[in-house]
Structures are given as structure tokens and as C-alpha cells.
Amino acid sequence: MQSMTCQDCPRKLEVERYIKEHKIDEMLQNLTSSLFxxxxxxxxxxxxxxxxxxxxxxxxFAEPPTLFTENNAETIFNMLDPCKKNSIPSDRYQHALETLGVLHCGKVLDNKDEFISxxxxxxxxxxxxxQMASTYKPIG
Known part of the structure; x- marks a missing residue:
């Protein structure tokens, strides 16, 4: 008798679809990050x-719980803009988005001399x- 591997499991695709559809991975990641x-x-x-x-x-339609707040984001911006010009170079912008875990939401900037307001x-x-905090399947 052959043993069944996880790859052969008939429910594997069903479970993977369920996890993706209900954003289970994202929810658990956000919950554990916040907890720690x-x-x-x-x-x-x-x-x-x-x-x-x-x-x-x-x-x-309340604001979802997030690890970082808008105040945190503003503080990061202010640290990257010590001269208070209300703009930062594109490399600092991309680094800030990466720090906050939202790099995927910003446009990719090819021009390194570009400034972001x-x-x-x-x-x-x-x-x-x-987007990161909305780890639920929308109703409807």
C-alpha cells in the first residue's frame, strides 16, 4: 500500500484556495507582528x-488595526526630511515604504533624482x- 503525500492530498488545492481567498496568511502575519x-x-x-x-x-467600515500608524509614517518622513522641505529623494521614499511594509503600493521610481512630496x-x-490591514474577505 502506497502512502499519500501532501502533494497527492485531494483537499490540498481546496485548502490553498481557502487560505488565499480569506487572506489567512496575511491576517496571521499581522496578528503575530502586532502581538510581538x-x-x-x-x-x-x-x-x-x-x-x-x-x-x-x-x-x-472603521479603520482596520495596523502595526504602523499614520503618525509613525509621518515621523519617518520627518526624519528623512531634516531640512523640512516637505519632499524627500526617491531613494529615501522607497526605503520608507519598505520600512513600513508598503513598498508594493508605491510607484517604482526609475529617476533617482526625483523628489516625492x-x-x-x-x-x-x-x-x-x-490594504495590508484589511485581511478579510469583503462582504457581498
Missing amino acids: YQMPENPKQYLIEQLKLLKASRDE KDMYMNVVKTGLK
């Missing part, structure tokens, strides 16, 4: 609260943080 960053005294209660916030963001940076970051 915050290190609350009661981790189970903390996770329950995070899941409630996530549910509220889906059901009530604070408004553009904040718009990209807000969109990216929201």
Missing part, C-alpha cells in the same frame, strides 16, 4: 480585541497600510 510588537500581558485577550477591531473594520508619500502610505 505590543507584547501585552494577556496575549489571548489582546488577540481577541484585535479580531474585534478587524471585524468592525469590515462590518462598519510629503502629501504624495502620506497618500501612498495610508492606502498601503489600509
